[in-house]
Amino acid sequence: MRRLILIAIPYVWLLALFLIPFVIVVKISLSDTALARPPYFPQWDWSLGWAGIKDFFAELDFENFWFLTTDDLYWKAYLSSLRIALISTLMTLLVGFPIAYGMARAPEHWRPTLMMLVILPFWTSFLIRVYSWMGILSQNGLLNALLLGIGVIDEPLIILNTDTAVYIGIVYTYLPFMILPIYAALEKLDGSLLEAAEDLGCSRLSAFWLVTVPLSKQGVIAGCFLVFIPAIGEFVIPSLLGGSETLMIGKVLYEEFFSNRDWPVASAVAVILLLILIIPIVLFQRNQQKQAEAEG
Amino acid sequence: MNRLSPFNVVSLTLGFAFLYLPMIILVIYSFNASKLVTVWAGFSTQWYGELLRNEAFLDAALVTLKVAVLTSTLATVLGTCTAYVLVRIHRFPGRTLFSGMAFAPLVMPDVILGLSLLLLFIGVGVDRGVLTIVLAHTTFAMCYVSVVVSSRLVAFDQSLEEAALDLGATPWETFRLVTLPIIAPAVISGWLLAFTLSLDDLVIASFTAGPSSTTLPMKIFSAVRLGVSPEINALSTIMISIVTVGVIAASLLSKRAAVQRVREEKAAERA
Numbered sequence: 001m002r003r004l005i006l007i008a009i010p011y012v013w014l015l016a017l018f019l020i021p022f023v024i025v026v027k028i029s030l031s032d033t034a035l036a037r038p039p040y041f042p043q044w045d046w047s048l049g050w051a052g053i054k055d056f057f058a059e060l061d062f063e064n065f066w067f068l069t070t071d072d073l074y075w076k077a078y079l080s081s082l083r084i085a086l087i088s089t090l091m092t093l094l095v096g097f098p099i100a101y102g103m104a105r106a107p108e109h110w111r112p113t114l115m116m117l118v119i120l121p122f123w124t125s126f127l128i129r130v131y132s133w134m135g136i137l138s139q140n141g142l143l144n145a146l147l148l149g150i151g152v153i154d155e156p157l158i159i160l161n162t163d164t165a166v167y168i169g170i171v172y173t174y175l176p177f178m179i180l181p182i183y184a185a186l187e188k189l190d191g192s193l194l195e196a197a198e199d200l201g202c203s204r205l206s207a208f209w210l211v212t213v214p215l216s217k218q219g220v221i222a223g224c225f226l227v228f229i230p231a232i233g234e235f236v237i238p239s240l241l242g243g244s245e246t247l248m249i250g251k252v253l254y255e256e257f258f259s260n261r262d263w264p265v266a267s268a269v270a271v272i273l274l275l276i277l278i279i280p281i282v283l284f285q286r287n288q289q290k291q292a293e294a295e296g
Numbered sequence: 297m298n299r300l301s302p303f304n305v306v307s308l309t310l311g312f313a314f315l316y317l318p319m320i321i322l323v324i325y326s327f328n329a330s331k332l333v334t335v336w337a338g339f340s341t342q343w344y345g346e347l348l349r350n351e352a353f354l355d356a357a358l359v360t361l362k363v364a365v366l367t368s369t370l371a372t373v374l375g376t377c378t379a380y381v382l383v384r385i386h387r388f389p390g391r392t393l394f395s396g397m398a399f400a401p402l403v404m405p406d407v408i409l410g411l412s413l414l415l416l417f418i419g420v421g422v423d424r425g426v427l428t429i430v431l432a433h434t435t436f437a438m439c440y441v442s443v444v445v446s447s448r449l450v451a452f453d454q455s456l457e458e459a460a461l462d463l464g465a466t467p468w469e470t471f472r473l474v475t476l477p478i479i480a481p482a483v484i485s486g487w488l489l490a491f492t493l494s495l496d497d498l499v500i501a502s503f504t505a506g507p508s509s510t511t512l513p514m515k516i517f518s519a520v521r522l523g524v525s526p527e528i529n530a531l532s533t534i535m536i537s538i539v540t541v542g543v544i545a546a547s548l549l550s551k552r553a554a555v556q557r558v559r560e561e562k563a564a565e566r567a
Contacts, residue, residue, distance in 0.1 A: 002467060007388055010378040010438070014397040017435040021412035024419055095314070098307035105304050114308075116547050121315055123539045125496050127513050128532040132318035135325065135524045140332070142321065175315065233405025235499050240520065250407045254499070257411060267415070270408045281403050 029267035030060040040264050064268035074269065077247040078276065084163065084238075084248060085231035088170035092227050093220065095171055096178035100219075101212075103179070104186035111187075118183075122176045129173050130240050137165050137241070161243035169237040174230070178223040185219025186212070218291050225284035233273060249273050319536055326529035343530040350527065353515060360495060360512040363426055367433040368490035374434065375441025375486055376479075380471075382442065383449040401436040402443070409436060410503030417504065424506030432504040433494040440493060441486035448482035449475075481550075488546075 031040040068074045103114045121129060136142045137160040144156040159165050189212065197207040235250035242248065249269065257266040326344075330337035347353060378398050385391075401409060413432045417424060456478070460470040476483075498513040505511060519525050 003385065006377055007381050007385065007394075010374050010381065010398075011390070011394055013374055013435070013438070014394070017413065017416070017431060018397050018401060021416040022408075024415045025408070025412045028415060095311070098303070099311035102300070102304035102308040102311070105300055106308070107300075112547070112551075116543065117312060117315070120540065120543050121319070123492055123543055124319070124536055125513070125532070127496070127498055127516055128322070128535060129319070131516070131520050131524075131528065131532065132322045134520065135529075136318060136321065138524065172314070172318070229403050230405065233407055235405075235407055236517070240517075250405055250499075253407045253411065257503075263415070266411060270411050273405065274408060277403070277405070284403070285399070 025267045025270055027060070028264055029064055029271045030062065031264050032059070032061075032063065064264045065272070067265065068268055068272065073247070074249075074252065074272075077249045077252045078272070080247045081232050081234075081249040082276070084166060084170070084246075085228050085234075088167045088174075088231055089224050089228040091167060092171045092174055092178045093224060096175055096223065097182055097220070099175075100179045100182035100186055103183050104189070115183075118176050118179050126173060127236060130169050130236055133165065133169055133172065133241060134160060137168070160241065161246075163242065163246055165241035165243075166238050166246055166248075169241040170227070170231050170234065173237065174227040177226040181222040181226065182216055182219040185216040189215050218287070218294075221287050222284070222291070225280060225287065229277060229280050229284065232277060319532075322529055323533045323536060326526065326533040328526065328529075331526055343526040344534075347527050347530045347534075352510075353512070353527075353531065356510050356512045356515040359426060359509050363429050363433060363501075363511060364491050364494040366426075366430045367437055367494040368487045370430065370434045371437035371441050371490040371494075372483060372487045375438040375490070376445050376483055378438060378442040379445035379449055380475075383446050398439050398442055401439045404436075406497070406499035410500040413500070414503040424504060425509045428504045428506070429501050429509060429511065432500050433490075433497060436500070437490035437493050440489050441483075444486040444489060445479055445482045448479045452478050481553075 028040055099118075103111065103118075106114060134141075138144075139156045139158060139160065141160070143159070144153075147153045148156065159168075193211050193215075194207050197211050198204065202210060233250045234248060235254055238246050238248040238251045239254075242251070250273075253266055253269045253273065256262050256269060327339050327341065328336055329340035329342065382395055382398065410432070413428075413435070414424075417428050422428060456474055457470055460474045461467070465473065496513065497511075498517050501511045502514055502517075505514065516528055516531065520528050
């Protein structure tokens, strides 16, 4: 009996506040936009009984999804979200791998401090970390002042409110997610394997490519997913650092809902966003399971 | 593997500079007398004064703290239950659905979680305010708590629980006297994680907040949307300092606890 209550409490909570809301999103994505409150049609009419339910389902259709395919704003937004997430994931890997590698080779008594330094930004407000780049990247910001000062450029670069600023923002805020799994993989790496490779005639560089890189593969994959998945639906970074032409689907959804008040279209955008995310999420979970099995 | 090559030193230095410089710059410029970012007009604490006189910010901070305390407490209870069920109870109807629901919010974009919860609250007809934000935040924070607590539950020796049961303790006594003390550090970090997540969230709060329940991130977002604001620099500095002190204190405490444990184990071995 106790066991039943223990299962029931979190189960019912997640059903009521996670699954049912999502079913509502799917339902509204199939409804029509209406100038009413709430602004969609059909409504569930309890007073009509069974006939009401039948009418209700008869009114649902895929019209909003057709609309999304005809307006290229949405196509472009989905594609550019994927592009921005992919490019910034690769950039985060390029920046994060050398840091994780350096941490794993640092003297053992430094490592806890280095770990803490990587985790610390994660506890600081995400919004503030994104905001901190606005003052650096703006046209009369610090980066331009510095570059003009040393004479590298003659006129200020326009970085803020472009895609470049979005890349920088994603790399900066998600870097800890890339460093930590790679570091965890590299730290476990047995140093004698590298010595063996070098004894057998490998140069240090080829030992790195042939031993270190393959053995850190799991960490790299985990890190890439941890950056790529949240980056696709990102809202804060494109709205603070991106420009008006930066199209990302999280921002489109937010604006569709709050500015246009088009609930059915916003819901349809959400459903497709989730469908796009299912593939990387499933792949990520499989990778985690494989890793857990390899360790256990 | 501890031979730091010059390449390692350079990448560590540049990497940590990249991670920390933006925040250090923010802190420095919060003491700038000028309103402009690039012009240094001397040291001043005027923006802190203006921040403290700004009642809208203080109200928002109060709402945010209220939400975060309620969320983290609820999420810790629910998340610990979830972890216990997932790790210890292997068979019950709908287990796959349950573990799926406990995992999905970790990877679901904020915009989708926020939108779906808002549509639920409107459908049910609840007035939006502190309560709805707490319900929304608890739903995703409990999943993070569950991950943290699960890892501790998986790692610990289950024979301790079995021994307590054999010696006549009820399951509840076993949980309270054996399991809970062992997983306590994970439960505490779960609470802190949930607190931070709630404090930090902008998107889900914007969807689920009512007109009278603006949170601090919402306030910050609308203030910086149009550009850099020195008051926000001051606010950021305060928040960064609190987090820094907290994280350093926590790591020192856990280091001391680890030393203590080693000492006790050694003493036990001798005896």
